[in-house]
Amino acid sequence: MSLVSEGAELAGNRASSVDQGPSIASVGDYVALMKPRVMSLVVFTALVGIMIAPGHLHPVIGFTALLCIAVGAGAAGVLNMWYDADIDAVMRRTSARPIPQGRIAPGEALAFGIVLAAFAVGVLGLLVSWFAATLLAFTIFFYVAVYTAWLKRWTPQNIVIGGAAGAFPPVIGWVAVTGSISLEPCLLFLIIFCWTPPHFWSLSLVRADDYARARVPMLPVVAGLEETRRQILLYSIGLVPIGAAPWLFGYAHTIYGVTALLAGALMVTFAWRVRCECEGDRAERAAYDLFAFSILYLFVLFAVLLVEGSVIGRAM
Amino acid sequence: MDEKPKRIILSEEQKRSRRARSIAIALALGALAVLFYVVTLVKGPAVLNRPL
Numbered sequence: 001m002s003l004v005s006e007g008a009e010l011a012g013n014r015a016s017s018v019d020q021g022p023s024i025a026s027v028g029d030y031v032a033l034m035k036p037r038v039m040s041l042v043v044f045t046a047l048v049g050i051m052i053a054p055g056h057l058h059p060v061i062g063f064t065a066l067l068c069i070a071v072g073a074g075a076a077g078v079l080n081m082w083y084d085a086d087i088d089a090v091m092r093r094t095s096a097r098p099i100p101q102g103r104i105a106p107g108e109a110l111a112f113g114i115v116l117a118a119f120a121v122g123v124l125g126l127l128v129s130w131f132a133a134t135l136l137a138f139t140i141f142f143y144v145a146v147y148t149a150w151l152k153r154w155t156p157q158n159i160v161i162g163g164a165a166g167a168f169p170p171v172i173g174w175v176a177v178t179g180s181i182s183l184e185p186c187l188l189f190l191i192i193f194c195w196t197p198p199h200f201w202s203l204s205l206v207r208a209d210d211y212a213r214a215r216v217p218m219l220p221v222v223a224g225l226e227e228t229r230r231q232i233l234l235y236s237i238g239l240v241p242i243g244a245a246p247w248l249f250g251y252a253h254t255i256y257g258v259t260a261l262l263a264g265a266l267m268v269t270f271a272w273r274v275r276c277e278c279e280g281d282r283a284e285r286a287a288y289d290l291f292a293f294s295i296l297y298l299f300v301l302f303a304v305l306l307v308e309g310s311v312i313g314r315a316m
Numbered sequence: 317m318d319e320k321p322k323r324i325i326l327s328e329e330q331k332r333s334r335r336a337r338s339i340a341i342a343l344a345l346g347a348l349a350v351l352f353y354v355v356t357l358v359k360g361p362a363v364l365n366r367p368l
Contacts, residue, residue: 022326022334023334023337024333027336027337027340058358061358064355067351127352127363
């Protein structure tokens with residue numbers, strides 16, 4: 001397919017989803033717009049930020065903060081799906097989403113996203129902290145305007161820079177408790193920031209044709225599979241000391257340090273397999289394994305921090 | 317002029333979807349009201365104190 005006809009197909013997808021009658025969208029469709037799986041990781045990392053922060057936050061206020069961060073993440077997901085409806089329609093992984101399927105009109109999704117974002121930021125500011133609310137508003141803006149509307153279609157470094165949006169939730173959780181930012185939440189930010197590229201690129205390795213069809217300049221499409229595998233390995237190696245940083249800086253106990261180093265070593269091993277297995281099903285399997293393990297990696301690191309922080313107590 | 321104004325007749329599926337969405341919105345608004353009420357009880361007079 002030529003680039004011209006691909007462009008026409010993209011434009012056609014955007015236009016065809018505009019003219020619709022009364023909505024048949026279910027509540028589940030609106031929930032799907034909020035990217036619940038992404039929300040779950042956001043909620044978990046934000047919870048860790050809240051739990052390990054020094055100081056006391058009433059459980060009801062803590063729950064409110066967590067709810068607002070979750071809804072804010074959902075709003076960002078909705079606005080992302082609204083803007084990306086044209087490329088979602090031509091990608092196999094995303095073509096079943098509610099907007100490309102015509103179950104929700106783009107205008108409805110836009111209104112839904114704006115309302116959710118306004119409520120999340122407003123309620124967080126009114127009931128918890130305006131500093132945390134400002135950070136949440138910036139995170140939504142960064143994900144929608146900087147990542148989705150600008151970087152994603154412009155540079156293969158899209159998910160490297162855009163990964164910052166996913167790294168903010170634990171910082172927002174921390175700020176909700178303390179009202180300030182220190183080195184510790186910045187380290188949590190860095191862990192997620194450096195974890196994002198190998199996590200996303202391992203998935204994009206097996207979806208490279210999908211991204212090429214949608215004309216999204218992901219690294220495998222622009223720089224090739226070989227270079228992507230090299231970058232995945234480099235970021236995974238860099239992630240080992242960054243993952244262990246909370247322990248190296250004295251913010252976490254030895255249990256966390258050992259866990260982070262072991263998990264980091266496993267992450268590098270999986271990335272090395274991706275680097276070595278370049279052909280056929282084995283290459284695809286290696287990429288999927290790294291993708292799956294990277295989720296486990298982040299979960300384990302934050303879970304250990306959570307347990308240490310709430311059971312053993314803070315290291316410093 | 318006997319011309320009747322055009323009306324949109326919803327199908328059963330559309331009616332069901334609309335009802336489910338309306339219930340979801342009502343529940344969300346109710347939950348928001350309860351949240352504000354509980355937070356006011358928890359914070360007491362400090363609910364008016366909103367630090368940056």
